[in-house]
Amino acid sequence: MNVQHENQKLWEHLEQLAEQAEGLAAESFRSVERIAERNQWKVIEAFQRHNVSDFHFTGSTGYGYNDRGREILDLVYADVFGAEAALVRPHFVSGTHTISCALFGVLRPGEELLYVTGRPYDTLHKVIGKPGDRTGSLQDWGVIYAEVPLQEDGSLDWQLIEQAITDKTKVIGIQRSRGYDWRASFTVSEIENMVKRVKALKPDVLVFVDNCYGEFTELLEPTQVGVDLMAGSLIKNPGGGLAETGGYIAGTASAVEAAAYRLTAPGIGGEVGAMLGTLRLMFQGLFLAPHLVGQAIKGSVLAAALFEELGFVTKPRWNEPRTDLIQAVRFGQAEHLIAFVQGIQQAAAVDSHVVPEPWDMPGYENAVIMAAGTFIQGGSLELSADAPIREPYIAYMQGGLTYAHAKYGILTALFRLVESGLIVIKPYIT
Numbered sequence: 001m002n003v004q005h006e007n008q009k010l011w012e013h014l015e016q017l018a019e020q021a022e023g024l025a026a027e028s029f030r031s032v033e034r035i036a037e038r039n040q041w042k043v044i045e046a047f048q049r050h051n052v053s054d055f056h057f058t059g060s061t062g063y064g065y066n067d068r069g070r071e072i073l074d075l076v077y078a079d080v081f082g083a084e085a086a087l088v089r090p091h092f093v094s095g096t097h098t099i100s101c102a103l104f105g106v107l108r109p110g111e112e113l114l115y116v117t118g119r120p121y122d123t124l125h126k127v128i129g130k131p132g133d134r135t136g137s138l139q140d141w142g143v144i145y146a147e148v149p150l151q152e153d154g155s156l157d158w159q160l161i162e163q164a165i166t167d168k169t170k171v172i173g174i175q176r177s178r179g180y181d182w183r184a185s186f187t188v189s190e191i192e193n194m195v196k197r198v199k200a201l202k203p204d205v206l207v208f209v210d211n212c213y214g215e216f217t218e219l220l221e222p223t224q225v226g227v228d229l230m231a232g233s234l235i236k237n238p239g240g241g242l243a244e245t246g247g248y249i250a251g252t253a254s255a256v257e258a259a260a261y262r263l264t265a266p267g268i269g270g271e272v273g274a275m276l277g278t279l280r281l282m283f284q285g286l287f288l289a290p291h292l293v294g295q296a297i298k299g300s301v302l303a304a305a306l307f308e309e310l311g312f313v314t315k316p317r318w319n320e321p322r323t324d325l326i327q328a329v330r331f332g333q334a335e336h337l338i339a340f341v342q343g344i345q346q347a348a349a350v351d352s353h354v355v356p357e358p359w360d361m362p363g364y365e366n367a368v369i370m371a372a373g374t375f376i377q378g379g380s381l382e383l384s385a386d387a388p389i390r391e392p393y394i395a396y397m398q399g400g401l402t403y404a405h406a407k408y409g410i411l412t413a414l415f416r417l418v419e420s421g422l423i424v425i426k427p428y429i430t
C-alpha cells in the first residue's frame with residue numbers, strides 16, 4: 001500500500017473513533033447546549049433592558065467623555081454578571097493587566113492579599129512580586145501577600161486558611177480555572193461555599209475571583225453568588241471571538257471604581273477613555289459568547305473522551321462537570337506534548353504553515369509551547385493549546401469558535417501522534 005492510501009485509511013479510522021466518542025458524550029453535549037441556550041437568552045435580555053441601539057456602536061475619540069456606548073456596555077456586563085457595576089475596556093492590554101488593576105485598586109500598603117486556591121497563574125507572580133523588587137509590584141508597594149496551597153486532592157485547606165486569615169487580610173484571592181496546574185477548576189457553587197466560609201471567618205474581607213476562562217460555562221457567575229470583585233480577558237470567553245483586545249472587571253460599585261482609578265487616574269476613572277472603533281465588536285462578541293463557549297466546551301469534552309479511550313489521563317474527564325474551557329491531557333513525554341500542540345496549529349485556518357516551538361515567553365517561568373493559529377493574536381476562545389515544557393508534560397487545550405474546528409483540530413493532532421509512531425492505536429488493522 002502506498003503512503004497516501006495508508007494515511008487516508010488512518011484518517012478515516014480516527015474519524016470513526018471521534019464519532020464513537022461523540023456517541024459516548026451525547027448526554028454531556030446536550031447539557032452544554034442547554035447552558036449555552038439559557039446564557040444566550042440571559043445576554044439578550046440584558047441588551048433589551050438597556051435598550052442597546054445601533055448608535056451605541058459608534059465609538060468616541062479624544063477624551064471619550066459621555067461615550068454612551070461605553071456606558072451601556074458597562075451596564076450590560078454588570079447586568080449579565082449580576083454585579084453592581086462593571087468596567088469593560090479595550091485599554092486593558094491583557095487578562096493580567098485587568099487583574100492587576102483590580103488588585104491594586106482595592107489593596108493598600110500593610111493590607112494583605114491571601115490566595116486560598118494555591119499558587120496563582122504564572123503571569124501573576126510578577127504582579128505580586130517581592131518586597132523591594134523595585135518593579136512596582138504589589139509587594140514592592142508594601143502590600144502583604146500570602147497563599148495557602150491546595151491539598152493533595154485539589155481541595156482547599158480550611159485548617160490552614162483559618163490560621164492564615166488575620167486582621168491584615170483585606171482581599172481573599174480565588175482562581176476559578178486550573179490555569180497550568182493539574183487540578184480541578186472550581187465551580188461557581190464551590191466558590192459560593194468559599195465566600196460563605198471566608199466571610200464567616202472575617203465579614204469585612206473582600207473576595208476577588210480570577211474568572212479567566214470561566215464566563216458562560218455555567219448558568220451563574222461568581223458575582224451572582226457573593227463574590228465582591230472579578231476580572232477576565234476579552235480575548236477569552238466574553239469577547240466571543242470578536243473583541244480585538246481588552247478586559248473586564250465586575251463587582252461592587254466601590255471596588256470597580258477603585259479599579260477604574262487604577263486603570264486611568266484617581267478622580268478620572270471610567271468617565272474617560274475613547275472607545276474608538278471597538279464597541280460594536282465588544283457588544284456583538286458578548287452576544288455570541290454563550291454560543292461560542294458552548295462550541296468550545298463540546299470540543300474539550302470530545303478531546304477528553306477520545307484521549308481517555310486511547311489510555312491517556314485527562315482533566316476534567318469527559319463526563320465531569322465543567323466550569324471553564326480548559327482541557328488538560330497528560331502526555332508524560334515532551335515529544336508527545338510537542339507533537340500534539342503542533343498538530344493543533346496545523347489544523348488552524350490562520351498560520352497553519354507555522355510550526356510552533358517552545359520559547360521563553362515573558363511572564364512565564366518555564367519554556368512554553370503554544371498553538372495559536374488565531375484571528376486575534378493569542379485569542380484563546382479560538383482553538384489553541386499551551387503547555388509549559390515541564391513534567392509530567394501536560395497539554396492544556398481550549399477553545400474553538402466552531403465545534404467542527406475543535407473536532408478536526410483534535411483529529412489532526414491525533415493523526416500526527418499516530419503517524420509519527422509516538423502512539424499506537426490498538427484496534428487499528430491496516
Ligand SMILES: *Cc1c(COP(=O)(O)O)cnc(C)c1O
Pocket residue numbers: 094095096097121123175177178179210212213233
Ligand atoms: C489567561 C489567564 C490569566 C492572564 O491572562 P493574560 O491575558 O494571559 O494576561 C490569568 N489567570 C488565568 C486563570 C488565566 O487563564
